[in-house]
Amino acid sequence: MGKEEKTRLGEQELELLRFVTDRAPVTARDAVAEFGQSKGLARTTVLTMLERLRKKGFLLREDENPPAKYRPAQAKSEVIQGMIADFVERTLGGSPVPFVAYLVQSKSIKAEEAEQLRALLNELEREDAD
Amino acid sequence: MGKEEKTRLGEQELELLRFVTDRAPVTARDAVAEFGQSKGLARTTVLTMLERLRKKGFLLREDENPPAKYRPAQAKSEVIQGMIADFVERTLGGSPVPFVAYLVQSKSIKAEEAEQLRALLNELEREDAD
DNA sequence: ATAGAGTGACTACTGCTGTAGACAAATTGC
DNA sequence: GCAATTTGTCTACAGCAGTAGTCACTCTAT
Numbered sequence: 001m002g003k004e005e006k007t008r009l010g011e012q013e014l015e016l017l018r019f020v021t022d023r024a025p026v027t028a029r030d031a032v033a034e035f036g037q038s039k040g041l042a043r044t045t046v047l048t049m050l051e052r053l054r055k056k057g058f059l060l061r062e063d064e065n066p067p068a069k070y071r072p073a074q075a076k077s078e079v080i081q082g083m084i085a086d087f088v089e090r091t092l093g094g095s096p097v098p099f100v101a102y103l104v105q106s107k108s109i110k111a112e113e114a115e116q117l118r119a120l121l122n123e124l125e126r127e128d129a130d
Numbered sequence: 131m132g133k134e135e136k137t138r139l140g141e142q143e144l145e146l147l148r149f150v151t152d153r154a155p156v157t158a159r160d161a162v163a164e165f166g167q168s169k170g171l172a173r174t175t176v177l178t179m180l181e182r183l184r185k186k187g188f189l190l191r192e193d194e195n196p197p198a199k200y201r202p203a204q205a206k207s208e209v210i211q212g213m214i215a216d217f218v219e220r221t222l223g224g225s226p227v228p229f230v231a232y233l234v235q236s237k238s239i240k241a242e243e244a245e246q247l248r249a250l251l252n253e254l255e256r257e258d259a260d
Numbered sequence: 261a262t263a264g265a266g267t268g269a270c271t272a273c274t275g276c277t278g279t280a281g282a283c284a285a286a287t288t289g290c
Numbered sequence: 291g292c293a294a295t296t297t298g299t300c301t302a303c304a305g306c307a308g309t310a311g312t313c314a315c316t317c318t319a320t
Contacts, residue, residue: 010307084232102214113230140277
């Protein structure tokens with residue numbers, strides 16, 4: 001995720017990126033009508049953000065025929081994982097422990113996720129034993 | 131964390147806040163000498179950021195006698211958990227699933243971290259059993 | 261042919277973040 | 291007493307994020 005390492009996304013840009021990632025492919029009009037309207041943003045505000053995201057490399061635009069269609073430059077999961085990696089590195093100093101502590105204390109981890117984490121830890125234990 | 135809901139912190143501000151949170155109480159001179167120098171920042175840059183963080187309510191300053199000492203307005207864990215909560219809400223739409231997926235895929239957990247994670251999961255298990 | 265609708269580019273503004281010099285006042289060392 | 295050092299405030303700039311109006315062009319409906 002080279003581009004993201006060079007630029008930062010603002011709050012609103014992030015949410016627009018997620019919107020497009022969830023709904024791709026999206027026309028500007030779609031984004032204006034749904035994303036923009038739900039946030040009370042002017043048409044040109046949404047257009048500007050789409051263009052900035054495209055210029056930053058987070059969105060791609062297919063515009064052989066109007067209306068142009070936008071989609072994320074990376075698969076949805078990559079977009080999200082890049083953001084998480086970024087957050088963990090910049091805010092938590094690289095350690096995921098405080099994040100898990102938060103999830104445990106806020107009781108937002110469900111049994112399935114806890115199970116996945118246990119499986120991961122077991123696998124790491126096996127690898128360390130090798 | 132009412133203040134943080136009103137303002138956002140930039141990257142550098144965040145790291146300075148973490149530095150002060152880790153080392154409290156900290157004089158401006160400490161911050162300039164350690165934080166600033168490690169990042170190649172001018173003295174007045176660090177001073178400005180300290181003052182902005184104080185004005186935003188993230189730092190408190192005891193200045194009955196020079197040199198003033200800075201400390202976080204909230205306990206370290208609260209600062210961190212507030213940021214995580216913020217991130218989960220804004221970037222992950224409230225769901226911990228993408229973070230768990232990130233942990234599973236990143237394979238970057240250190241042994242010490244794995245141990246701490248195990249303890250957290252054990253705690254979760256105990257709570258679920260109650 | 262023309263009005264209306266849709267589209268995308270251009271432009272511009274505010275406040276914030278990151279950055280840092282200049283300055284005055286207080287303190288310290290000689 | 292004075293120079294040097296330390297401290298904190300004031301000020302200012304560039305670039306970015308968020309915001310949005312205007313305009314020209316294309317397409318559509320009449």
